[in-house]
Amino acid sequence: MHGLRNGDIAAALPDIHQTARFDDIEQADEQMAMAFALLDQQDLTAVTEVCARVIETQPSWHMPYFLMGLALHGRGERSAAIDMFLQCAQRNPYFEVAYENAAQICLATGLRGRALEIALQMERFVPGHADNRFRIGSLYLLDEDYEAAKHYFDAGLNSPVPQRLSRMLAFGTLSLPRLLHDERQIDHLLQRGLLDDEFLSVRRAYQHALGEYPAARAKAASSADGDWEVPENVLSRLTRFYRRTVHLQPCPRIASEAINPELDIDAVVADFHDQPEPLNYAVIDDLLSPEALDGLLDYLNSSTIWHNDSQRGRNYIGAYRDMGLMCPLMDQVIEELQARFAPIVGNLCLREIWAYRLVTGATAIGAHADFSETNINIWLAPDSANNVAGTGGLTLYEASCPPDWSFEDYNDDETKIAEIIGDARKIEIPYRQNRAIVFNAAMFHASQPTHFVDAYEANRINLTFLFGQR
Secondary structure, eight states: OTTOOHHHHHHHOOOTTSOOOOOSHHHHHHHHHHHHHHHHTTOHHHHHHHHHHHHHHOTTOSHHHHHHHHHHHHTTOHHHHHHHHHHHHHHOTTOHHHHHHHHHHHHHTTOHHHHHHHHHHHHHHSTTBHHHHHHHHHHHHHTTOHHHHHHHHHHHHTOSBOOSSOOSOOTTEEOHHHHHHHHHHHHHHHHTTOSOTHHHHHHHHHHHHHHHSOHHHHTTTTSGGGOEEOOHHHHTTTTTTTTOOOOOOOOOOOSSOSBOTTOOHHHHHHHHHHSOTTOOEEEEESOBOHHHHHHHHHHHHHSOOOOBOOSSSTTEEEEEGGGTTOOHHHHHHHHHHHHHTIIIIITSOEEEEEEEEEOSSSOOOOSBOOSSSEEEEEEOSOGGGBSSTTOSSEEEEEEEOOTTOOHHHHHHOHHHHHHHHTTOOEEEEOOOTTEEEEEETTEEEEEOOOOBOSSGGGOEEEEEEEESOO
Protein backbone atom coordinates (compact mmCIF):
# COMPACT_ATOMS: atom_id res chain seq x y z
CA MET A 1 0.00 0.00 0.00
CA HIS A 2 1.26 3.50 -0.89
CA GLY A 3 4.13 1.94 -2.88
CA LEU A 4 5.47 -0.25 -0.06
CA ARG A 5 5.90 -3.99 -0.49
CA ASN A 6 5.25 -6.16 2.57
CA GLY A 7 8.95 -6.94 2.88
CA ASP A 8 9.76 -3.21 3.08
CA ILE A 9 7.28 -2.39 5.82
CA ALA A 10 9.23 -3.35 8.92
CA ALA A 11 12.35 -1.52 7.76
CA ALA A 12 10.40 1.57 6.78
CA LEU A 13 8.42 1.92 10.00
CA PRO A 14 9.68 4.41 12.57
CA ASP A 15 9.87 3.60 16.25
CA ILE A 16 6.24 4.13 17.18
CA HIS A 17 7.15 4.46 20.87
CA GLN A 18 9.22 7.60 20.30
CA THR A 19 7.83 10.85 21.69
CA ALA A 20 8.03 12.82 18.44
CA ARG A 21 4.85 14.67 17.52
CA PHE A 22 3.49 14.69 14.00
CA ASP A 23 2.66 18.38 13.71
CA ASP A 24 3.42 18.62 10.01
CA ILE A 25 0.64 17.50 7.66
CA GLU A 26 3.07 15.63 5.42
CA GLN A 27 4.49 13.78 8.42
CA ALA A 28 0.98 12.89 9.54
CA ASP A 29 0.23 11.57 6.05
CA GLU A 30 3.35 9.43 6.21
CA GLN A 31 2.34 8.04 9.58
CA MET A 32 -1.12 7.17 8.30
CA ALA A 33 0.47 5.38 5.34
CA MET A 34 2.44 3.37 7.86
CA ALA A 35 -0.75 2.69 9.84
CA PHE A 36 -2.38 1.27 6.70
CA ALA A 37 0.67 -0.94 6.17
CA LEU A 38 0.56 -2.10 9.78
CA LEU A 39 -3.12 -2.88 9.34
CA ASP A 40 -2.23 -5.08 6.37
CA GLN A 41 0.24 -6.87 8.63
CA GLN A 42 -2.44 -7.22 11.33
CA ASP A 43 -0.21 -5.43 13.86
CA LEU A 44 -3.31 -3.90 15.40
CA THR A 45 -1.72 -2.58 18.58
CA ALA A 46 0.83 -0.65 16.53
CA VAL A 47 -1.99 0.77 14.39
CA THR A 48 -3.79 2.16 17.43
CA GLU A 49 -0.58 3.69 18.79
CA VAL A 50 0.27 5.44 15.51
CA CYS A 51 -3.32 6.68 15.11
CA ALA A 52 -3.39 7.99 18.67
CA ARG A 53 -0.25 10.04 18.01
CA VAL A 54 -1.71 11.49 14.80
CA ILE A 55 -4.99 12.30 16.56
CA GLU A 56 -3.04 14.18 19.22
CA THR A 57 -1.83 16.73 16.69
CA GLN A 58 -4.48 16.37 13.96
CA PRO A 59 -7.67 16.05 16.06
CA SER A 60 -9.99 17.31 13.31
CA TRP A 61 -8.86 14.80 10.66
CA HIS A 62 -11.26 11.87 10.33
CA MET A 63 -8.89 9.23 8.92
CA PRO A 64 -6.92 8.31 12.09
CA TYR A 65 -10.20 7.73 13.91
CA PHE A 66 -11.35 5.47 11.09
CA LEU A 67 -8.18 3.37 11.07
CA MET A 68 -8.21 3.12 14.82
CA GLY A 69 -11.80 1.91 14.62
CA LEU A 70 -10.74 -0.84 12.21
CA ALA A 71 -7.89 -1.88 14.49
CA LEU A 72 -10.03 -1.88 17.63
CA HIS A 73 -12.70 -3.94 15.90
CA GLY A 74 -10.01 -6.39 14.79
CA ARG A 75 -8.93 -6.70 18.42
CA GLY A 76 -12.47 -7.48 19.50
CA GLU A 77 -12.97 -4.12 21.25
CA ARG A 78 -16.35 -3.51 19.68
CA SER A 79 -17.62 -0.72 21.89
CA ALA A 80 -14.42 1.28 21.46
CA ALA A 81 -14.52 0.65 17.71
CA ILE A 82 -18.08 2.01 17.46
CA ASP A 83 -16.96 5.14 19.33
CA MET A 84 -14.04 5.65 16.96
CA PHE A 85 -16.19 5.27 13.86
CA LEU A 86 -18.68 7.77 15.26
CA GLN A 87 -15.88 10.21 16.07
CA CYS A 88 -14.73 9.78 12.48
CA ALA A 89 -18.24 10.59 11.21
CA GLN A 90 -18.44 13.60 13.53
CA ARG A 91 -15.35 15.05 11.85
CA ASN A 92 -16.43 14.10 8.33
CA PRO A 93 -20.20 13.55 8.28
CA TYR A 94 -20.10 12.65 4.56
CA PHE A 95 -17.80 9.61 5.04
CA GLU A 96 -20.51 6.95 4.73
CA VAL A 97 -18.34 3.92 5.49
CA ALA A 98 -17.84 5.15 9.07
CA TYR A 99 -21.59 5.02 9.70
CA GLU A 100 -21.88 1.66 7.96
CA ASN A 101 -19.14 0.07 10.06
CA ALA A 102 -20.56 1.45 13.30
CA ALA A 103 -24.08 0.29 12.44
CA GLN A 104 -22.92 -3.20 11.44
CA ILE A 105 -21.01 -3.67 14.70
CA CYS A 106 -24.08 -2.51 16.64
CA LEU A 107 -26.24 -5.04 14.80
CA ALA A 108 -23.71 -7.82 15.42
CA THR A 109 -23.78 -7.08 19.15
CA GLY A 110 -27.56 -6.73 19.45
CA LEU A 111 -27.57 -2.93 19.79
CA ARG A 112 -30.45 -2.43 17.39
CA GLY A 113 -31.64 0.87 18.81
CA ARG A 114 -28.20 2.40 18.45
CA ALA A 115 -27.81 0.93 14.98
CA LEU A 116 -31.04 2.66 13.95
CA GLU A 117 -29.81 6.01 15.31
CA ILE A 118 -26.57 5.69 13.34
CA ALA A 119 -28.36 4.63 10.14
CA LEU A 120 -30.74 7.59 10.42
CA GLN A 121 -27.77 9.90 10.94
CA MET A 122 -26.19 8.53 7.77
CA GLU A 123 -29.42 9.09 5.83
CA ARG A 124 -29.42 12.70 7.06
CA PHE A 125 -25.88 13.49 5.91
CA VAL A 126 -25.36 10.97 3.08
CA PRO A 127 -28.88 10.33 1.79
CA GLY A 128 -29.95 7.99 -0.95
CA HIS A 129 -27.99 4.80 -0.24
CA ALA A 130 -30.22 1.79 -0.84
CA ASP A 131 -28.35 -0.49 1.59
CA ASN A 132 -28.74 2.00 4.42
CA ARG A 133 -32.41 2.62 3.68
CA PHE A 134 -33.04 -1.13 3.75
CA ARG A 135 -31.15 -1.27 7.06
CA ILE A 136 -33.42 1.43 8.50
CA GLY A 137 -36.52 -0.30 7.15
CA SER A 138 -35.47 -3.64 8.65
CA LEU A 139 -34.90 -2.10 12.07
CA TYR A 140 -38.27 -0.35 12.03
CA LEU A 141 -39.87 -3.63 10.95
CA LEU A 142 -38.36 -5.44 13.94
CA ASP A 143 -39.82 -2.68 16.15
CA GLU A 144 -43.24 -3.30 14.50
CA ASP A 145 -43.33 0.23 13.09
CA TYR A 146 -44.75 -0.99 9.80
CA GLU A 147 -45.44 2.42 8.29
CA ALA A 148 -41.89 3.67 8.86
CA ALA A 149 -40.51 0.35 7.60
CA LYS A 150 -42.65 0.56 4.48
CA HIS A 151 -41.43 4.11 3.82
CA TYR A 152 -37.75 3.21 3.96
CA PHE A 153 -38.08 -0.06 2.04
CA ASP A 154 -39.96 1.83 -0.66
CA ALA A 155 -37.27 4.51 -0.76
CA GLY A 156 -34.52 1.88 -0.84
CA LEU A 157 -36.03 0.13 -3.84
CA ASN A 158 -35.68 3.27 -5.91
CA SER A 159 -32.57 4.92 -4.45
CA PRO A 160 -30.05 7.00 -6.43
CA VAL A 161 -27.23 4.92 -4.89
CA PRO A 162 -28.19 1.28 -5.59
CA GLN A 163 -27.41 -1.78 -3.53
CA ARG A 164 -23.83 -3.00 -3.64
CA LEU A 165 -25.21 -6.44 -4.44
CA SER A 166 -28.44 -5.98 -6.35
CA ARG A 167 -30.64 -9.01 -7.02
CA MET A 168 -33.11 -7.10 -9.20
CA LEU A 169 -33.41 -6.74 -12.94
CA ALA A 170 -32.87 -3.28 -14.37
CA PHE A 171 -35.84 -1.02 -13.71
CA GLY A 172 -38.41 -1.48 -16.44
CA THR A 173 -37.15 -4.91 -17.49
CA LEU A 174 -39.77 -7.46 -16.46
CA SER A 175 -40.06 -11.20 -16.77
CA LEU A 176 -43.36 -12.94 -17.37
CA PRO A 177 -43.26 -14.54 -13.86
CA ARG A 178 -42.69 -11.05 -12.39
CA LEU A 179 -45.84 -9.76 -14.08
CA LEU A 180 -47.85 -12.86 -13.11
CA HIS A 181 -46.75 -12.64 -9.50
CA ASP A 182 -47.57 -8.97 -9.11
CA GLU A 183 -51.00 -9.27 -10.76
CA ARG A 184 -51.88 -12.21 -8.54
CA GLN A 185 -50.62 -10.59 -5.36
CA ILE A 186 -52.64 -7.46 -6.07
CA ASP A 187 -55.72 -9.65 -6.50
CA HIS A 188 -54.91 -11.48 -3.23
CA LEU A 189 -54.56 -8.21 -1.34
CA LEU A 190 -57.72 -6.72 -2.85
CA GLN A 191 -59.76 -9.78 -1.92
CA ARG A 192 -58.56 -9.51 1.67
CA GLY A 193 -59.32 -5.79 1.83
CA LEU A 194 -55.64 -4.91 2.32
CA LEU A 195 -55.49 -2.52 -0.65
CA ASP A 196 -57.97 0.20 -1.52
CA ASP A 197 -60.02 0.33 -4.71
CA GLU A 198 -57.39 2.47 -6.47
CA PHE A 199 -55.52 -0.79 -7.08
CA LEU A 200 -58.37 -2.19 -9.18
CA SER A 201 -57.06 -0.08 -12.05
CA VAL A 202 -53.50 -1.18 -11.29
CA ARG A 203 -54.58 -4.81 -11.53
CA ARG A 204 -56.20 -4.07 -14.90
CA ALA A 205 -52.96 -2.44 -16.04
CA TYR A 206 -51.05 -5.62 -15.14
CA GLN A 207 -53.61 -7.71 -17.01
CA HIS A 208 -53.12 -5.45 -20.02
CA ALA A 209 -49.32 -5.81 -19.74
CA LEU A 210 -49.67 -9.59 -19.64
CA GLY A 211 -51.70 -9.41 -22.83
CA GLU A 212 -49.01 -7.26 -24.45
CA TYR A 213 -46.16 -9.56 -23.41
CA PRO A 214 -44.30 -10.56 -26.61
CA ALA A 215 -45.24 -14.09 -27.67
CA ALA A 216 -41.68 -14.86 -28.77
CA ARG A 217 -40.34 -13.99 -25.30
CA ALA A 218 -43.09 -15.93 -23.55
CA LYS A 219 -41.64 -19.14 -24.98
CA ALA A 220 -38.43 -18.45 -23.01
CA ALA A 221 -40.11 -16.95 -19.93
CA SER A 222 -38.15 -19.11 -17.48
CA SER A 223 -34.81 -17.65 -18.59
CA ALA A 224 -33.23 -14.28 -19.29
CA ASP A 225 -34.24 -14.66 -22.93
CA GLY A 226 -37.81 -13.93 -21.85
CA ASP A 227 -37.03 -10.56 -20.23
CA TRP A 228 -39.08 -7.70 -21.68
CA GLU A 229 -38.11 -4.04 -21.71
CA VAL A 230 -41.58 -2.74 -21.07
CA PRO A 231 -42.69 0.25 -23.17
CA GLU A 232 -43.09 3.44 -21.17
CA ASN A 233 -46.83 3.74 -21.84
CA VAL A 234 -47.30 0.27 -20.29
CA LEU A 235 -44.74 0.60 -17.49
CA SER A 236 -46.06 3.94 -16.24
CA ARG A 237 -49.38 2.31 -15.36
CA LEU A 238 -47.67 -0.41 -13.26
CA THR A 239 -45.50 1.79 -11.07
CA ARG A 240 -48.10 2.23 -8.33
CA PHE A 241 -47.21 -1.38 -7.41
CA TYR A 242 -44.16 -2.43 -9.42
CA ARG A 243 -40.99 -2.36 -7.32
CA ARG A 244 -42.83 -0.75 -4.43
CA THR A 245 -43.47 -1.66 -0.82
CA VAL A 246 -47.18 -0.96 -0.61
CA HIS A 247 -48.09 -3.37 2.20
CA LEU A 248 -46.37 -5.09 5.12
CA GLN A 249 -48.60 -7.56 6.90
CA PRO A 250 -48.22 -7.32 10.71
CA CYS A 251 -46.26 -10.35 11.92
CA PRO A 252 -45.41 -9.95 15.61
CA ARG A 253 -43.66 -12.40 17.87
CA ILE A 254 -45.96 -14.94 19.44
CA ALA A 255 -46.35 -15.68 23.13
CA SER A 256 -45.84 -19.42 22.70
CA GLU A 257 -42.83 -21.19 21.22
CA ALA A 258 -42.34 -20.75 17.47
CA ILE A 259 -40.38 -24.01 17.13
CA ASN A 260 -42.49 -27.09 17.83
CA PRO A 261 -41.87 -27.90 21.52
CA GLU A 262 -42.54 -31.61 20.93
CA LEU A 263 -39.61 -32.13 18.54
CA ASP A 264 -37.04 -34.77 19.50
CA ILE A 265 -34.01 -32.49 19.14
CA ASP A 266 -31.54 -35.16 20.29
CA ALA A 267 -32.69 -37.48 17.50
CA VAL A 268 -32.29 -34.73 14.89
CA VAL A 269 -28.80 -33.89 16.11
CA ALA A 270 -27.85 -37.57 16.09
CA ASP A 271 -29.17 -38.02 12.55
CA PHE A 272 -27.19 -35.00 11.38
CA HIS A 273 -23.90 -36.08 12.94
CA ASP A 274 -24.29 -39.73 11.97
CA GLN A 275 -23.67 -38.74 8.34
CA PRO A 276 -20.03 -38.48 7.23
CA GLU A 277 -18.56 -34.98 6.84
CA PRO A 278 -19.30 -33.00 4.70
CA LEU A 279 -22.51 -34.88 3.81
CA ASN A 280 -24.37 -34.20 7.03
CA TYR A 281 -28.12 -33.80 6.83
CA ALA A 282 -31.31 -34.49 8.78
CA VAL A 283 -35.02 -34.18 7.98
CA ILE A 284 -37.34 -32.52 10.50
CA ASP A 285 -41.11 -32.76 10.15
CA ASP A 286 -43.43 -30.20 11.78
CA LEU A 287 -40.59 -27.83 12.63
CA LEU A 288 -42.75 -24.78 13.31
CA SER A 289 -45.67 -24.55 15.69
CA PRO A 290 -49.04 -24.14 13.90
CA GLU A 291 -49.28 -20.51 15.01
CA ALA A 292 -45.79 -19.69 13.73
CA LEU A 293 -46.38 -21.49 10.44
CA ASP A 294 -49.64 -19.63 9.82
CA GLY A 295 -48.08 -16.30 10.78
CA LEU A 296 -45.09 -16.63 8.47
CA LEU A 297 -47.19 -17.88 5.55
CA ASP A 298 -49.60 -14.98 5.96
CA TYR A 299 -46.71 -12.52 6.08
CA LEU A 300 -45.07 -13.94 2.97
CA ASN A 301 -48.29 -14.04 0.96
CA SER A 302 -49.50 -10.58 1.94
CA SER A 303 -46.32 -8.48 2.18
CA THR A 304 -44.99 -6.85 -0.97
CA ILE A 305 -41.38 -7.89 -0.39
CA TRP A 306 -40.81 -10.13 -3.46
CA HIS A 307 -38.46 -7.90 -5.43
CA ASN A 308 -35.54 -10.18 -6.27
CA ASP A 309 -36.18 -11.27 -9.84
CA SER A 310 -32.76 -11.60 -11.48
CA GLN A 311 -32.16 -15.27 -10.64
CA ARG A 312 -30.96 -17.44 -13.50
CA GLY A 313 -34.29 -19.28 -13.40
CA ARG A 314 -36.75 -16.45 -13.95
CA ASN A 315 -39.78 -18.56 -12.97
CA TYR A 316 -39.07 -18.01 -9.28
CA ILE A 317 -38.57 -14.76 -7.40
CA GLY A 318 -36.99 -14.05 -4.04
CA ALA A 319 -37.28 -12.10 -0.81
CA TYR A 320 -34.24 -11.40 1.37
CA ARG A 321 -33.51 -10.46 4.96
CA ASP A 322 -32.45 -6.89 4.20
CA MET A 323 -35.49 -6.08 2.07
CA GLY A 324 -38.40 -7.01 4.32
CA LEU A 325 -38.06 -10.69 5.17
CA MET A 326 -36.84 -10.08 8.72
CA CYS A 327 -40.17 -9.54 10.51
CA PRO A 328 -40.46 -9.93 14.31
CA LEU A 329 -41.76 -13.51 14.11
CA MET A 330 -38.86 -14.45 11.81
CA ASP A 331 -36.50 -13.00 14.40
CA GLN A 332 -38.12 -15.21 17.06
CA VAL A 333 -37.76 -18.30 14.86
CA ILE A 334 -34.04 -17.58 14.37
CA GLU A 335 -33.45 -17.20 18.09
CA GLU A 336 -35.21 -20.47 18.83
CA LEU A 337 -33.44 -22.35 16.03
CA GLN A 338 -30.06 -21.38 17.43
CA ALA A 339 -31.12 -22.25 20.98
CA ARG A 340 -32.90 -25.53 20.26
CA PHE A 341 -30.40 -26.78 17.65
CA ALA A 342 -27.33 -25.43 19.42
CA PRO A 343 -25.17 -28.53 18.69
CA ILE A 344 -25.61 -27.82 14.96
CA VAL A 345 -25.98 -24.03 14.52
CA GLY A 346 -25.72 -22.55 18.01
CA ASN A 347 -22.21 -21.20 17.52
CA LEU A 348 -22.67 -20.11 13.91
CA CYS A 349 -23.48 -16.57 12.83
CA LEU A 350 -26.61 -16.17 10.71
CA ARG A 351 -25.29 -15.02 7.33
CA GLU A 352 -28.48 -14.69 5.32
CA ILE A 353 -32.16 -15.53 5.08
CA TRP A 354 -34.00 -15.88 1.83
CA ALA A 355 -37.33 -17.13 0.58
CA TYR A 356 -38.00 -18.25 -2.97
CA ARG A 357 -41.42 -18.44 -4.53
CA LEU A 358 -42.03 -20.58 -7.62
CA VAL A 359 -44.45 -18.52 -9.70
CA THR A 360 -44.87 -20.74 -12.73
CA GLY A 361 -43.45 -23.84 -14.37
CA ALA A 362 -42.33 -27.20 -13.06
CA THR A 363 -38.70 -26.49 -12.20
CA ALA A 364 -37.22 -24.10 -9.71
CA ILE A 365 -33.58 -24.07 -8.62
CA GLY A 366 -30.96 -26.29 -10.30
CA ALA A 367 -28.03 -28.08 -8.66
CA HIS A 368 -25.77 -25.78 -6.66
CA ALA A 369 -24.01 -25.40 -3.31
CA ASP A 370 -24.09 -22.41 -0.97
CA PHE A 371 -21.50 -20.17 0.68
CA SER A 372 -22.68 -20.98 4.21
CA GLU A 373 -21.65 -23.81 6.50
CA THR A 374 -25.10 -25.14 7.44
CA ASN A 375 -28.52 -24.48 5.91
CA ILE A 376 -31.98 -24.99 7.36
CA ASN A 377 -34.59 -25.10 4.59
CA ILE A 378 -38.34 -25.08 5.37
CA TRP A 379 -41.33 -25.53 3.04
CA LEU A 380 -44.37 -23.44 3.85
CA ALA A 381 -47.13 -23.90 1.25
CA PRO A 382 -49.91 -26.38 2.14
CA ASP A 383 -49.72 -29.99 0.96
CA SER A 384 -53.03 -29.51 -0.85
CA ALA A 385 -51.17 -27.22 -3.28
CA ASN A 386 -49.03 -30.13 -4.50
CA ASN A 387 -50.75 -31.96 -7.36
CA VAL A 388 -48.26 -34.85 -7.43
CA ALA A 389 -47.47 -36.32 -4.04
CA GLY A 390 -43.87 -37.38 -3.55
CA THR A 391 -42.49 -34.60 -5.78
CA GLY A 392 -41.72 -30.91 -5.33
CA GLY A 393 -39.09 -31.45 -2.63
CA LEU A 394 -35.31 -31.42 -2.55
CA THR A 395 -32.62 -33.61 -4.07
CA LEU A 396 -29.38 -33.83 -2.08
CA TYR A 397 -26.32 -35.19 -3.84
CA GLU A 398 -23.67 -37.14 -1.98
CA ALA A 399 -21.11 -34.81 -3.51
CA SER A 400 -19.66 -31.67 -2.00
CA CYS A 401 -18.21 -28.49 -3.39
CA PRO A 402 -14.39 -28.57 -3.78
CA PRO A 403 -12.89 -26.06 -1.31
CA ASP A 404 -11.10 -24.09 -4.03
CA TRP A 405 -14.25 -23.41 -6.09
CA SER A 406 -15.50 -19.84 -6.36
CA PHE A 407 -19.11 -18.76 -5.87
CA GLU A 408 -19.56 -18.67 -9.64
CA ASP A 409 -18.21 -22.23 -9.88
CA TYR A 410 -20.55 -23.84 -7.35
CA ASN A 411 -23.58 -21.67 -8.05
CA ASP A 412 -23.59 -21.05 -11.81
CA ASP A 413 -21.20 -23.31 -13.72
CA GLU A 414 -23.56 -26.07 -14.84
CA THR A 415 -20.82 -27.99 -16.67
CA LYS A 416 -18.46 -28.20 -13.70
CA ILE A 417 -21.31 -29.03 -11.32
CA ALA A 418 -22.55 -31.80 -13.63
CA GLU A 419 -19.10 -33.41 -13.61
CA ILE A 420 -19.08 -33.48 -9.80
CA ILE A 421 -22.60 -34.81 -9.27
CA GLY A 422 -22.78 -37.11 -12.30
CA ASP A 423 -22.15 -40.39 -10.46
CA ALA A 424 -23.17 -39.23 -6.99
CA ARG A 425 -25.93 -40.98 -5.08
CA LYS A 426 -29.11 -38.93 -4.82
CA ILE A 427 -31.10 -38.47 -1.63
CA GLU A 428 -34.68 -37.63 -2.59
CA ILE A 429 -36.67 -35.76 0.04
CA PRO A 430 -40.33 -35.26 -0.99
CA TYR A 431 -42.23 -32.04 -0.36
CA ARG A 432 -44.27 -31.71 2.80
CA GLN A 433 -45.56 -28.54 4.42
CA ASN A 434 -43.55 -27.56 7.50
CA ARG A 435 -40.83 -30.09 6.66
CA ALA A 436 -37.29 -28.80 7.20
CA ILE A 437 -33.97 -30.14 6.02
CA VAL A 438 -30.82 -29.17 7.87
CA PHE A 439 -27.75 -29.95 5.81
CA ASN A 440 -24.13 -29.12 5.15
CA ALA A 441 -24.28 -26.31 2.60
CA ALA A 442 -21.27 -27.69 0.73
CA MET A 443 -23.51 -30.52 -0.50
CA PHE A 444 -24.91 -29.97 -3.96
CA HIS A 445 -28.68 -29.77 -3.90
CA ALA A 446 -31.53 -28.97 -6.28
CA SER A 447 -35.28 -28.53 -6.29
CA GLN A 448 -37.26 -31.51 -7.54
CA PRO A 449 -39.72 -31.10 -10.44
CA THR A 450 -42.76 -29.30 -9.11
CA HIS A 451 -46.43 -29.72 -10.01
CA PHE A 452 -48.30 -27.29 -7.80
CA VAL A 453 -51.75 -25.76 -8.26
CA ASP A 454 -51.54 -22.67 -10.47
CA ALA A 455 -52.75 -20.16 -7.89
CA TYR A 456 -51.07 -17.45 -5.84
CA GLU A 457 -51.57 -18.97 -2.38
CA ALA A 458 -50.50 -22.37 -3.74
CA ASN A 459 -47.07 -21.15 -4.85
CA ARG A 460 -44.26 -23.35 -3.55
CA ILE A 461 -42.32 -21.28 -1.01
CA ASN A 462 -39.05 -22.39 0.53
CA LEU A 463 -37.54 -20.41 3.38
CA THR A 464 -33.82 -20.86 4.01
CA PHE A 465 -31.61 -19.85 6.93
CA LEU A 466 -27.90 -19.85 6.14
CA PHE A 467 -25.57 -20.20 9.14
CA GLY A 468 -21.78 -19.83 9.21
CA GLN A 469 -19.44 -19.58 6.28
CA ARG A 470 -17.27 -22.17 4.59
